Amino acid sequence: MSAAALEVRDLTVRFALAGGRHRVLQAVTNVGFTLPRGETLGIVGESGSGKSTIARALLRLVPASAGVARFRGVDLLALEHEPLRAMREHLQIIFQDPLASLDPRMRVAQIIEEPLLEFRPRLNAQARRTLVLAMMERVGLLHSHLNRYPHEFSGGQAQRIGIARALMLEPELLVCDEPISALDVSIKSQIANLLKDLQKQLHLSVLFIAHDLAAVRFSCERVLVLYLGRVMEIAPRDALFSAPHHPYTRALLQSVPIPDPRRARARGGAPLGGEIPSPLAPPSGCVFRTRCPIAEARCAEQVPELRTVGDSKVACHRAGEPGLNL
């Protein structure tokens, strides 16, 4: 067994658009990363950055146009129908909207039991029930919830049901697509704690997709920053939050409201201007250059390669320049 649970190289996802034969939207371009076994990798970026498309491509919910995703010794992106179906046992996902991801006509017991019916056909009803109850306890659901329907639950409880279903087969890799962003503030931290506990207890390798940077800091060991489908920076958590090397990472961190009025108001400085450009017409060279406070002429001409600066890997021509004041 290698130390990496998942190794992604040069992942590219293109969508052909209706209306015009040559209209192609490139949502993800040459994305690569390694997820070490038992770790959590955060993928952050604003809407349109391609973070959910990466998750969907890895789970084969949308077709990848190019790339390799090595998982359990095979390339996920090249698997045929039947081996892919078998592989899903090891590869599960938790969605953003917990209620929308649960079948409203199924009872909680049926929802959590369904993966067992599919992948553990030899278990009898009593064995399944035992496993379901143990998992419910683990995620903080009560036995009395067994026969209820999803609509009877609040968002946080519904997310617990989604987590129980995803973990029922003891997957190796768990993809969490914005798992706490739709929840009420007082519930977010409950679910963030639960996911972290489960990750440790079950030695899960987790891809944690989120736009909430503080939640990513709490949940992840490594962080990948995406912009317009490209990797801007990958770094260990502490390096990324204390010494970001990409001007976009820096701008993202500075945009997050500080929950302390004195510090928030002392911060000063104008926010990053502009908005993420259309992926139909990405800027030449570095895609971030149209909003970048330190862009130069070469940034319009050359696409910056991902290179090592300090503890980070950064795609910026100017990263690491001495005296550079981001």
Added chain:
Amino acid sequence: MSSTPLLKISELSVGYPSRAGTTRALDRVSLDLSPGEFLGIVGESGSGKTQLLLAMLGLNAQGAQLAGSISYRGHELVGASQRTLASVRGRRIGMIFQDPMTALNPYLTVGTQVTEGLRLHQKLGRKAAWRRAIELLEAVQIPEPERRLGQHPHELSGGMRQRIVIAMALICEPDILLADEPTTALDVTVQAQILALLRELRTRTRAAIVLVTHDLGVIAEVADRVLVMYAGRVVEQAGVEELFSSARHPYTLGLRRSIAELDGPLPERLPSIGGNPPNPAALPAGCAFAPRCAQAFERCLGTPPPLVSVAPGHARACYFEGKLEVSAP
């Protein structure tokens, strides 16, 4: 603040009767709003924060029963005629909604939508309205305003659409700008831009701004004074610095502590508030927060605690007198 309030809400309640009984969306909420003030209202889903904004505009859903008083410059808005409400709405009190896409008509150009208000409320002619529309778009820092006026909402980014919605709320130079989660649907870099714009507008126009949000971080960035709502009631109100430095309600403190931060020591676990937000259709008899509160004792289960002053400009609705702890049962 000693100046006469622009808006005075007293003991406002909003209920929705149904066969199963009345759902209490808002329960005896009082607040004063001074000219030029930036008031933040924070609460989770079901806290009543949106119902409160809608009541100020007379826009609660049909069947809503309102009691109490909303006085705008001495004019009573509760029970007022549609004509009175219409003259206040839009003209004196502007509204910014959460989702700029649904607040705009997808079939009409930006120019048609912005000038509609100008021609209706300000009785401007076509050309004058167009000129004023350009000024308004400039005021909300939209580049190339003339070109934007000819575009449809779908041609604009989310941040640009929200700027248009803000420009429309400014048409009649309102005294009060209500904003319901105006940045929740936006990306974080765009949120920072819109919050900076709202701060700047408040300084420039002297309009009072009421911003409703679930995000204490947003409150810390912009508000002067804060109301914390839970289950239709105000549970704490204070100046923004005081609220963050010395919260006196266990719910406020729990919210404050449960926010993950970008710097400082990384906790092994995030402090959290146990349990779930209450169902507005089935509230407990006493304090609605009691089932989730580490400090709850017998008295909390009886009658709900009234909002009581604990320091100048600082009030809370809680019976507990000792030192607050965060951990929940």
